[in-house]
Structure formats: structure tokens, C-alpha cells
Amino acid sequence: MVEKQTVINKPAPARILEKIQETNRITTFQFAVPGVQPVPGQFFMVWIPGVDEIPMSVSGMDTERGIYEISVSAIGDATRALCAKNPGDLIGIRGPFGNGFNLNTGGEAACVIAGGVGMAAVRPIILDFLKRGKPLVVINAARTQKELLYHAFFEKNLVLETSYFTSTDDGSCGEKCFGHERFSRLLDGNRITVGKVYTCGPEIMMRHVSMVCEKHGLQLEASLERMMRCGSGLCGLCAMDPSGLLVCKDGPVFDGSVLKTLTEFGNYARDFSGKKIYFKK
Ligand SMILES: Cc1cc2nc3c(=O)[nH]c(=O)nc-3n(C[C@H](O)[C@H](O)[C@H](O)COP(=O)(O)OP(=O)(O)OC[C@H]3O[C@@H](n4cnc5c(N)ncnc54)[C@H](O)[C@@H]3O)c2cc1C
Numbered sequence: 289m290v291e292k293q294t295v296i297n298k299p300a301p302a303r304i305l306e307k308i309q310e311t312n313r314i315t316t317f318q319f320a321v322p323g324v325q326p327v328p329g330q331f332f333m334v335w336i337p338g339v340d341e342i343p344m345s346v347s348g349m350d351t352e353r354g355i356y357e358i359s360v361s362a363i364g365d366a367t368r369a370l371c372a373k374n375p376g377d378l379i380g381i382r383g384p385f386g387n388g389f390n391l392n393t394g395g396e397a398a399c400v401i402a403g404g405v406g407m408a409a410v411r412p413i414i415l416d417f418l419k420r421g422k423p424l425v426v427i428n429a430a431r432t433q434k435e436l437l438y439h440a441f442f443e444k445n446l447v448l449e450t451s452y453f454t455s456t457d458d459g460s461c462g463e464k465c466f467g468h469e470r471f472s473r474l475l476d477g478n479r480i481t482v483g484k485v486y487t488c489g490p491e492i493m494m495r496h497v498s499m500v501c502e503k504h505g506l507q508l509e510a511s512l513e514r515m516m517r518c519g520s521g522l523c524g525l526c527a528m529d530p531s532g533l534l535v536c537k538d539g540p541v542f543d544g545s546v547l548k549t550l551t552e553f554g555n556y557a558r559d560f561s562g563k564k565i566y567f568k569k
């Protein structure tokens with residue numbers, strides 16, 4: 289049996305085993321971390337030697353073999369340096385951190401709605417539901433068809449326009465709209481019946497998903513992202529207004545009733561200096 293533990297203080301060295309180019313900008317890395325057992329929704333702090341340490345959702349997990357995946361969107365210094373790594377290179381892993389998703393849907397179908405690289409955080413839910421043969425609807429949203437994360441896998445393992453739906457900003461795949469708009473139309477048109485919703489992606493999208501869930505009386509869990517330094521509840525950088533809930537420790541997954549109390553949800557996030565950066569509406 290694998291002993292469950294969290295590596296908090298010192299990054300555990302992990303050698304990259306496999307590198308998969310998912311889209312132009314997103315790369316998946318596979319590596320081994322013995323002795324840890326993350327659950328869907330948790331994240332690792334990933335140390336890129338000589339560059340930085342950054343939070344990354346666990347996007348794939350084989351807990352029996354101790355092999356895990358992260359899917360990285362190259363948007364800045366650390367993520368670009370990480371994406372330049374190759375099999376055989378060393379990175380450092382602390383964690384897993386955070387609370388994770390509650391996969392109990394009370395027997396009802398789950399609906400997973402993700403935008404862009406947000407799909408990485410919710411992929412373990414999808415893999416778990418597929419493995420257990422549980423009812424599932426997936427809505428995958430991105431700017432263009434080429435940026436739809438894990439699209440080929442979903443096309444192969446889910447039924448297009450029945451349990452798998454896409455939306456793109458430019459209309460190159462599925463409907464030309466945002467993920468929450470696709471979700472809302474599917475519910476209004478009685479095309480899907482779901483009991484619980486899981487979401488991760490741009491916060492404006494998640495805010496709209498929460499409003500659609502409220503309108504239809506659906507349970508919701510959303511995975512949030514904030515600037516992080518310690519990843520383990522010590523530095524306070526990821527505190528949410530007004531209650532000070534910590535995204536790294538009390539989250540990153542929050543349910544609909546808590547999201548309603550977080551005044552900064554869908555409005556702004558803080559940069560490393562603590563300054564509020566408002567989301568573009
Ligand atoms: C719990 C959690 C899970 C995450 N999972 C993933 C994942 O699975 N895949 C992935 O590609 N990214 C994920 N991120 C975001 C990722 O950590 C940031 O993109 C990364 O730290 C940026 O570092 P950088 O040096 O490349 O870019 P920077 O130059 O530091 O920043 C580039 C841009 O990203 C924004 N940014 C920086 N850090 C964060 C952060 N912590 N959260 C949100 N935005 C940030 C900055 O405001 C800036 O606009 C996650 C973040 C959190 C908090």
C-alpha cells in the first residue's frame with residue numbers, strides 16, 4: 289500500500305518520463321513521485337530549477353504506479369522554461385496541496401465545463417467517471433479548435449453532441465460562443481440533464497457558470513487560481529476577499545454557496561504586490 293503523504297518543505301526531485309505536445313501552447317509532462325496520492329482537483333508546486341516554483345493542477349494520475357501528469361500552458365518565464373524541458377530532465381515537486389473535488393453527485397450525471405488550460409484541473413474527474421461508467425457531460429471551450437485541450441481523446445471516448453460538446457470563440461469547432469453560453473443553451477433546450485457541475489477556466493466564464501447553476505438549481509464546484517508563493521497556507525498571498533479564505537488550503541475548489549460569499553470571485557485577483565487586477569468583462 290502507498291503511504292499517503294504531502295511533501296511541504298522541500299521539493300522532491302522528479303525526472304520527466306514523457307512529454308506530449310497537446311496544442312501549440314500546452315504541453316503535458318509525465319513524471320514519478322513516490323509516496324504521494326493526490327485526489328482530483330489538487331495541485332503540485334512545481335520547481336523549475338534556476339527559474340521559479342509555480343502551482344500546477346494534477347491533470348493525470350496513476351496512483352498505483354506513482355506516476356502523475358501536469359498540462360502546462362506557456363504564458364510567462366516559468367511556464368515557458370518548463371515547456372522547454374524534455375524527458376530525462378529534472379524538476380522538483382512539492383505537494384499535493386489543496387482540497388480537491390467532491391466526486392459524489394448523488395447518482396446524478398456530472399457536467400464538466402472547462403475553458404482553455406482549465407481543462408487540466410478537471411480532467412481527473414472525467415477520467416474517473418469514464419472508468420466507473422458514471423453518467424457524464426463534458427463541455428470543452430477554447431479560442432479555436434486547435435486550442436481545445438484533449439479534444440481527440442474526448443471525441444474517442446465520449447459521444448459528440450450527446451455527452452461531449454465544444455464551443456470556440458471563432459466558431460472553428462462546435463458553436464461560436466463561450467463555454468457558459470453553450471451550457472446555458474443546452475440546459476434551456478433540455479438537451480442535457482445533469483445534477484452537479486464542475487468547472488475550471490477563465491474566472492469570468494466560471495462566474496457565468498455559477499449564475500446558470502443558480503438559475504437551474506444545480507450544485508457547483510469551481511477550481512480557482514490565484515498567485516501563490518508557499519502553496520501551503522503560510523504566506524497569505526492567495527487570500528480571497530472578504531473572508532480571507534486561502535485558495536491554496538481552503539481551495540482551490542469552492543462550492544457554489546461559498547463562491548457567492550467571495551466578493552472578488554469573477555471581479556479581480558491580486559498580483560504579487562497585492563494590487564487588485566480587475567478581470568476584463
Ligand atoms: C491552483 C492552481 C493550479 C494551476 N494549474 C495550472 C495548470 O494546470 N496549467 C497551467 O498552465 N497553469 C496552471 N496554473 C497557473 C500557473 O500557475 C501560472 O500560469 C504560472 O504560475 C505563471 O508563471 P509564469 O512565470 O510562466 O508567468 P508570469 O510571467 O508569472 O505570469 C504570466 C501571466 O499569468 C498570470 N499568473 C501568474 N501566476 C498565476 C497564478 N498562480 N494563477 C493565475 N494566474 C497567474 C499573471 O498574472 C500573468 O498575467 C495554476 C494556478 C493555480 C493557482
Ligand code: FES
Nearest residue numbers: 517519523524536
Ligand atoms: S500561497 Fe501562501 S497562503 Fe496560499
